[in-house]
Amino acid sequence: MASSMISNTTIPPPTSDRSHRIKRKKKAQSKAQQAQEQQQRLQSHAKWRSQAQQQIYSSKLHQALSRVNLSGGPRRGKAVREAADRVLATAAKGRTRWSRAILTNRLRLKFRKQKRNHNQQKAVGPARSKKARFGVLRLKGKTLPAVQRKVKVLGRLVPGCRKEPLPVILEEAIDYIPALEMQVRAMAALADLLFGSSSSTVAGSSDGSGLPPPI
Amino acid sequence: MSSRRSRSRQTSSSRNITDDQIHDLVSKLQQLLPEIRNRSSDKVSASRTLQETCNYIRNLHREVDDLSERLSELLATTDTAQAAIIRNLLMQ
Numbered sequence: 001m002a003s004s005m006i007s008n009t010t011i012p013p014p015t016s017d018r019s020h021r022i023k024r025k026k027k028a029q030s031k032a033q034q035a036q037e038q039q040q041r042l043q044s045h046a047k048w049r050s051q052a053q054q055q056i057y058s059s060k061l062h063q064a065l066s067r068v069n070l071s072g073g074p075r076r077g078k079a080v081r082e083a084a085d086r087v088l089a090t091a092a093k094g095r096t097r098w099s100r101a102i103l104t105n106r107l108r109l110k111f112r113k114q115k116r117n118h119n120q121q122k123a124v125g126p127a128r129s130k131k132a133r134f135g136v137l138r139l140k141g142k143t144l145p146a147v148q149r150k151v152k153v154l155g156r157l158v159p160g161c162r163k164e165p166l167p168v169i170l171e172e173a174i175d176y177i178p179a180l181e182m183q184v185r186a187m188a189a190l191a192d193l194l195f196g197s198s199s200s201t202v203a204g205s206s207d208g209s210g211l212p213p214p215i
Numbered sequence: 216m217s218s219r220r221s222r223s224r225q226t227s228s229s230r231n232i233t234d235d236q237i238h239d240l241v242s243k244l245q246q247l248l249p250e251i252r253n254r255s256s257d258k259v260s261a262s263r264t265l266q267e268t269c270n271y272i273r274n275l276h277r278e279v280d281d282l283s284e285r286l287s288e289l290l291a292t293t294d295t296a297q298a299a300i301i302r303n304l305l306m307q
Contacts, residue, residue, distance in 0.1 A: 059305045065290055066298055076287035081280055150265035157272045167232050170240040173268055177247045180275040187282040193301060194289040 048178035053091065058186045061087045082106065088183050096175045097168070101160020244268060 047053060064083040068076070085102050092099035154169055155161045158176050161169045241261050245251045248267045251259050 055305060059302060062298070062302055062305060065286065068287075068290075076290075077280070077284040080287045080290075081283035084279065084283060144262070147262050147265065150262060150269060153269050154265055154272070157269055157276075167237060167240060170237070170244055173272070174240065174243050174247065177244075177268070177272065177275070180272065180279065184275060184278050184282065187279065187286060190305075191282055191285050191289060193304065194286070 045178060048175075048182045054182055054186050054189075057087060057091050057182065058190055060090070061186060062190065084183060084187060088179055092175075092179065096172060097160040097164070098158050098172050098176050105159070 061084055064087050065080060068079045068083050086106055089099035089102035094100055094103075151166055151169060154173060155164060158169060158172050161172050164172070241264055245259060245264050248264070248271055250267050250271070251264065
């Protein structure tokens, strides 16, 4: 049983005793934990640039889009955009404000259309919980009206960050931008696959999925 | 739960975020922007960074909108058999 536990990590030399193996397993586990935490610090880059993430997103997007397509109607473009955003927010796994805000907004709109009286209250706390009011604004150089204006504009662009202080907006933007880039890459690849010719899009990194020519 | 260590710098209740942390965030943001990354990254002001960030996000939104339009048109023309094939291709 001990050997099966260890087979995930390393292959222990046959002469070591059991305590040695357990120590090695713990060391490997803590190293994996450290690597994981480090990756979470590099979260935005590693996560949104990985090929696996893009493929997962593409397939989920395609599933969602086939449902959208069935409903049809005059506003398909917007519906596609909303579906793409929703899948993107889901891929973020709720760790960032913008993703939670996207998902919350959709719920809010849906309920508002169906039942007016029922769900008027703001559904989710985390999108608006933290407000450091003045502490941030006293930083040198950041109280310039020009900078403040830009911060406000940026807060409006990133979903869910309208009333957040500067460092929160910066953090959200740092995660949001690679996510958007991945969204563009995945949708461009999908359009390419469906139609075989694509207009110029954000080159960035080639998605390298090696898609065969469309049928 | 998961990112507690990386988020220990958040202001939330303490309101004591330092200049260094902001500078750190700004430089990380600068690395993401293609405009600034390709040129000298030392002399870019925070204001310029924010401006470029806004522009870049707006561009990305616009691209997503354009792609959505195209996809909506394209999806209208493919039938279910092709959709199944495409899904298989995507899973590879």
